[in-house]
Amino acid sequence: MSKNPGSPSKPLTDYPRPSVAVDVAVLTVIDETVKVLVVDHPRGRALPGTFLHPGERLADAARRALHDKAGFDSVEFHQMAMLDDPERDDRGWVLSMAHNAVVPFERFPTGAQSVAVADTGILAFDHAEIVTLAVDDLRRRYSTAVDPSGLIGDEFTILELRRLYEVIYGRRFPKDTFRRHLSHGLEATGELSREGVGRPAELYRKTHTPLLPGAAPFLWNRSG
Amino acid sequence: MSKNPGSPSKPLTDYPRPSVAVDVAVLTVIDETVKVLVVDHPRGRALPGTFLHPGERLADAARRALHDKAGFDSVEFHQMAMLDDPERDDRGWVLSMAHNAVVPFERFPTGAQSVAVADTGILAFDHAEIVTLAVDDLRRRYSTAVDPSGLIGDEFTILELRRLYEVIYGRRFPKDTFRRHLSHGLEATGELSREGVGRPAELYRKTHTPLLPGAAPFLWNRSG
DNA sequence: CTAATAGTGTCTCTGAGACACTATTTG
DNA sequence: CAAATAGTGTCTCAGAGACACTATTAG
Numbered sequence A, B: 001m002s003k004n005p006g007s008p009s010k011p012l013t014d015y016p017r018p019s020v021a022v023d024v025a026v027l028t029v030i031d032e033t034v035k036v037l038v039v040d041h042p043r044g045r046a047l048p049g050t051f052l053h054p055g056e057r058l059a060d061a062a063r064r065a066l067h068d069k070a071g072f073d074s075v076e077f078h079q080m081a082m083l084d085d086p087e088r089d090d091r092g093w094v095l096s097m098a099h100n101a102v103v104p105f106e107r108f109p110t111g112a113q114s115v116a117v118a119d120t121g122i123l124a125f126d127h128a129e130i131v132t133l134a135v136d137d138l139r140r141r142y143s144t145a146v147d148p149s150g151l152i153g154d155e156f157t158i159l160e161l162r163r164l165y166e167v168i169y170g171r172r173f174p175k176d177t178f179r180r181h182l183s184h185g186l187e188a189t190g191e192l193s194r195e196g197v198g199r200p201a202e203l204y205r206k207t208h209t210p211l212l213p214g215a216a217p218f219l220w221n222r223s224g
Numbered sequence C: 001c002t003a004a005t006a007g008t009g010t011c012t013c014t015g016a017g018a019c020a021c022t023a024t025t026t027g
Numbered sequence D: 001c002a003a004a005t006a007g008t009g010t011c012t013c014a015g016a017g018a019c020a021c022t023a024t025t026a027g
Helices: A058-070 A119-124 A127-142 A156-167 A173-186 B059-072 B119-120 B127-144 B158-169 B176-184
Strands: A020-028 A033-038 A049-051 A080-081 A095-104 A113-116 A186-192 A202-206 B019-030 B033-038 B049-051 B078-083 B096-100 B112-117 B186-192 B202-206
Touching: A020 A058, A020 A156, A033 A119, A033 A127, A033 A156, A049 A058, A049 A186, A058 A095, A080 A127, A080 B078, A095 A127, A095 B078, A095 B176, A113 A119, A119 A127, A127 A156, A156 A173, A156 A202, A173 A186, A173 B049, B019 B059, B019 B127, B019 B158, B033 B119, B033 B127, B049 B059, B059 B096, B078 B127, B096 B127, B112 B119, B119 B127, B158 B176, B176 B202
Parallel strands: A020 A095, B019 B096
Antiparallel strands: A020 A033, A020 A049, A033 A113, A080 A095, A186 A202, B019 B033, B019 B049, B033 B112, B078 B096, B186 B202
């Protein structure tokens, strides 16, 4: 069922077709919490979503939903899963592709609403499930690279990076092991952070060395 | 865009809707090679696929495609990705959900055709891409559990299991390390294999202890 | 006995975790 | 100086890889 390499066009079978929608879980980290963008919806707060327009790609529909419903641009999406329960929408037969995006809070539009991912029970529809998928995806991606979605700024201290990881994984990491492991993907800028009391921390930048898959088993293991 | 919890049904927007299809990469291992089931198609050999019928779930459509085009039942599917290039099918606007299944060769219907995953250049459409996704998924799943898709029989020697992993990952594993690691997920039956020359090998069964994610980093690493 | 394959003992190396130590700042 | 935070030296433990050794069969 597919691509274009010249050959006679046969008509498509004429079954009724589903509506296809996209829903987007936009995650961020703020106030030591992983949060997800929500919008108002007649049935309560919900993830932004929209129907796919003719000829549009799913990622473009996700982009449009975010632009129209939350005033939000320049976001990268990942597909997660197609929600395909025929009864999931009482307006008819609607499939929805669940997408995931991760954006630093500073780029959230002013006035955007968000809820902690621990509190997604309040979301309408099956959107709590989408958020769970998004958080799993976030953790998986952050275990194979240093901050791949750019939640932290260009230059940061290792403490700031560790706090970010602690929020994402919901557990503490030992400072010495964390430093020694993640510094494989970092380079020192030579500058020092001029904040707070105590010895100033060095600032680091991410290098573009991705960690090997499985190279960070300590992110998965027991303690904290 | 979603579920059912009582509230007035509003009409769906009346955009044109895409056709939705499924394509299935059924992988197996035979002759020391990972192969994928293919079917004849007017444009050359292709993965089995079909259009989604009204009210049907995607996994059911995948099951139906496999039944109708390859005489094949009782297969478990995973969603991989939605192929959504509007130009990917010259018959019209067709989205296709790429699915993945893994089945021991003994369960392939007689006469089923398959090609080595290294040779998917010969497949029609964008199906080589789907096979690549399927192989990646296979490897990821086999690194976190012992033969989760049951490619090997109930009882097997560690050599047989190692050969299976060597085919899947396309590299050799050291016999001692392989045994010591994977035996965490195995139990001895007490019986011995009565095949071949040399000391008979013990037979093992899988236990249902899943390995931790990241618990098999050696599957990802360098050597052979 | 030899050939062949199964399985283990053990050494080295690497990385995680723990803990204490040193280093550099502010007040 | 003390307090506070940054960063390191080093020990222990566990697992991977390498290698050689022992174990059990067929002939």
